Amino acid sequence: xxxxxxxxxxxxxxxxxxxxxxxxxxxxxxxxxxxxxxxxxxxxxxxxxxxxxxxxxxxxxxxxxxxxxxxxxxxxxxxxxxxxxxxxxxxxxxxxxxxxxxxxxxxxxxxxxxxxxxxxxxxxxxxxxxxxxxxxxxxxxxxxxxxxxxxxxxxxxxxxxxxxxxxxxxxxxxxxxxxxxxxxxxxxxxxxxxxxxxxxxxxxxxxxxxxxxxxxxxxxxxxxxxxxxxxxxxxxxxxxxxxxxxxxxxxxxxxxxxxxxxxxxxxxxxxxxxxxxxxxxxxxxxxxxxxxxxxxxxxxxxxxxxxxxxxxxxxxxxxxxxxxxxxxxxxxxxxxxxxxxxxxxxxxxxxxxxxxxxxxxxxxxxxxxxxxxxxxxxxxxxxxxxxxxxxxxxxxxxxxxxxxxxxxxxxxxxxx
Numbered sequence: 569x570x571x572x573x574x575x576x577x578x579x580x581x582x583x584x585x586x587x588x589x590x591x592x593x594x595x596x597x598x599x600x601x602x603x604x605x606x607x608x609x610x611x612x613x614x615x616x617x618x619x620x621x622x623x624x625x626x627x628x629x630x631x632x633x634x635x636x637x638x639x640x641x642x643x644x645x646x647x648x649x650x651x652x653x654x655x656x657x658x659x660x661x662x663x664x665x666x667x668x669x670x671x672x673x674x675x676x677x678x679x680x681x682x683x684x685x686x687x688x689x690x691x692x693x694x695x696x697x698x699x700x701x702x703x704x705x706x707x708x709x710x711x712x713x714x715x716x717x718x719x720x721x722x723x724x725x726x727x728x729x730x731x732x733x734x735x736x737x738x739x740x741x742x743x744x745x746x747x748x749x750x751x752x753x754x755x756x757x758x759x760x761x762x763x764x765x766x767x768x769x770x771x772x773x774x775x776x777x778x779x780x781x782x783x784x785x786x787x788x789x790x791x792x793x794x795x796x797x798x799x800x801x802x803x804x805x806x807x808x809x810x811x812x813x814x815x816x817x818x819x820x821x822x823x824x825x826x827x828x829x830x831x832x833x834x835x836x837x838x839x840x841x842x843x844x845x846x847x848x849x850x851x852x853x854x855x856x857x858x859x860x861x862x863x864x865x866x867x868x869x870x871x872x873x874x875x876x877x878x879x880x881x882x883x884x885x886x887x888x889x890x891x892x893x894x895x896x897x898x899x900x901x902x903x904x905x906x907x908x909x910x911x912x913x914x915x916x917x918x919x920x921x922x923x924x925x926x927x928x929x930x931x932x933x934x935x936x937x938x939x940x941x942x943x944x945x946x947x948x949x950x951x952x953x954x955x956x957x958x959x960x961x962x963x964x965x966x967x968x969x970x971x972x973x974x975x976x977x978x979x980x981x982x983x984x
Contacts (some may be wrong), residue, residue, distance in 0.1 A: 569625075571631045572601060572608040573894045573949075579610075580628040580764060581635065586612075592638060599635070604768035605861060605897055612821055613702040614638045619645050622710070628764075633685040634710060662872045682709035689714045699797045765859040776918050780837075781957040783915050787969050791932050791947045794818055797979045805874060816906050817877040819929055822975040824848040824868035825982050827902055829967040835959050836922035842959055843922075851900030851920060852880060854887040861887050862920060864900045900967050908932060914950040924959035927972075928952045949976075 586598050592612040601612045612618075616638040623635040637644045680697040682690070686709045690697050695714055698756050702709035762770070794815070802812045827848045836843040844936040848869040851862040863883035865876060870959040886892045902924075905917040908931035917928040930950040937946045951972070953964040975981045 569601070569629050569631050569633050569635050570610060572610070573603045573605050574602045574898060575605075575768065576631060576764075578630045578764070581623045581625050582607055583625055584621065585616045588618060588636075590618050591641075592616060592618050602764050602890070604764045605894070606887075606892045608893075612638060614644075630683075630685045630688065630763075633683045634708075648923050663835055680709060681707060683711070686710050686714045729976040756902065763858050765856070765861065769859050772920070774919055774983075776921050778959050780919055780921060782916075782919060783955050783957050783962065783965075784952055785955065785962070785965050785969055786914065786950060786952040787973050789949045789951060789973050790937075791815075791976065792948045794976050794979055795932070795947050802853070811874075811877055811881060813873050813877045814880075815908070815932065816904070817873055817880055818864060818979070819873070819906065819927075819976070820850050820852065820868055820880065820904055821871075821873050821876055822972055822979075822982060823902065823904055823927065824850055825975055826968055826972040828869050829971055830964070832923050832964050833955075833960055833968045835924045836901070837924055837956055838922060842924075847901070849899055849901045851903035851923070851926075852883065853903060853905035853917075854884050856888050856890070861892065861897055862900060862903055863892055866899070872906050900929050902926065904929065908949065914952060916952050917954050919954050919956055920954075924956040925968075926954050928954065 571577075572579065580651065582600040582602050584599045586592055586596070592598065593615050594612055596612045597609045598612055598618065600607050615829055617640070619637045619639045620634075621636045622635075623629050629635060632753075637645050652722060680700075681701075681702060682697050689695075689711065690700070693714065697709055697714075700709050700713050701707075703713055741880045745841045798813055798815065798818060805812060831844050831846070834845045834848055836845070847867055849864050849866045850868040851864050853860055853862050863886070865871070865879055865883070871879070883892070884894060900920070900923060903917070903920050903926040905926060906929040907915055911931050913933065915928050917926045919926050928951070930952075931945065932947050932949045934945045935948045936943050937948065938944075939946065949971065953965055953969055957963075
């Protein structure tokens with residue numbers, strides 16, 4: 569199991585494209601794997617025949633654990649391979665791995681050869697790996713060996729996998745494991761294992777709302793001119809056969825421009841320093857079926873509204889189908905979360921570290937307001953900014969919000 573994203577610790581096998589005994593070539597897709605962010609392809613790193621498929625569809629395994637072996641045609645993989653000296657270091661991405669999916673290492677007679685999953689299971693079950701006979705390649709201790717030892721030992725409980733998957737008959741692919749299904753008649757509750765994306769959300773929120781000193785600033789924006797500009801733009805784009813511009817596209821564009829004027833808010837907190845970005849990469853929160861992911865519109869300050877609109881739609885579609893690549897959801901310098909389409913008037917968003925800020929956008933509602941001494945209906949929208957106080961002070965965040973408000977209330981300001 570490879571690390572298919574920068575933060576991946578384990579993966580769930582969604583679907584095997586190759587079966588035991590199938591010939592494979594380098595670069596061919598072996599399986600689809602659900603990571604902490606998306607469904608990615610696990611590809612072959614060598615030519616040969618796929619053997620000993622050890623992870624079933626729906627099963628979750630740790631990074632580095634054996635999921636299958638690629639053997640030469642006619643090779644017997646059950647026998648331990650002959651000892652060999654450590655080869656020269658391979659270039660990154662060369663695919664040189666041992667049968668366990670890790671870089672080859674010199675023989676160490678004092679160290680037990682075991683997969684990462686087997687080591688973790690042994691710790692949890694109190695099993696001494698030195699007393700376990702390995703049945704994996706080269707005598708490597710694997711999951712089934714630890715399970716067998718734990719069942720024979722006088723331990724209070726047997727070891728269990730890191731995450732147990734639902735039986736395929738209950739929740740077939742592609743239904744996400746995190747979505748409850750109708751419970752059996754009479755069952756008082758149902759336990760549903762966390763999906764990879766929900767595990768990541770839990771870790772990220774714990775690493776954000778607790779350690780990061782948040783404070784919040786709210787302003788209300790008059791969206792009359794922005795609404796009129798959007799209607800005129802969409803009429804023109806409709807004649808050209810292009811996609812429509814959404815209010816969210818306008819907000820992303822205005823946010824990017826405001827950040828160029830307030831670089832103190834376009835920053836990352838980096839423990840011993842603050843990184844101020846000269847480029848604006850906007851993270852756009854997208855709700856998916858079992859969580860939330862934030863694809864990134866890079867260099868948003870340089871792109872037209874039409875370009876932002878097209879890119880935002882493409883990224884949102886890829887996010888919902890779990891096909892985003894790591895480069896498409898990492899590296900944002902500031903984020904936008906919009907719940908206006910759900911008729912939410914106002915809310916606060918949690919900062920996505922290492923970013924220093926995020927804006928939460930509410931719905932656009934007609935309200936009676938006083939304009940030039942007269943009561944009149946106007947389309948209004950509330951924006952709340954969450955700030956990391958280690959980077960952004962109150963006055964700094966307020967100045968940014970004032971500029972953002974001015975740009976939205978007078979869209980021509982974005983041309984200056």
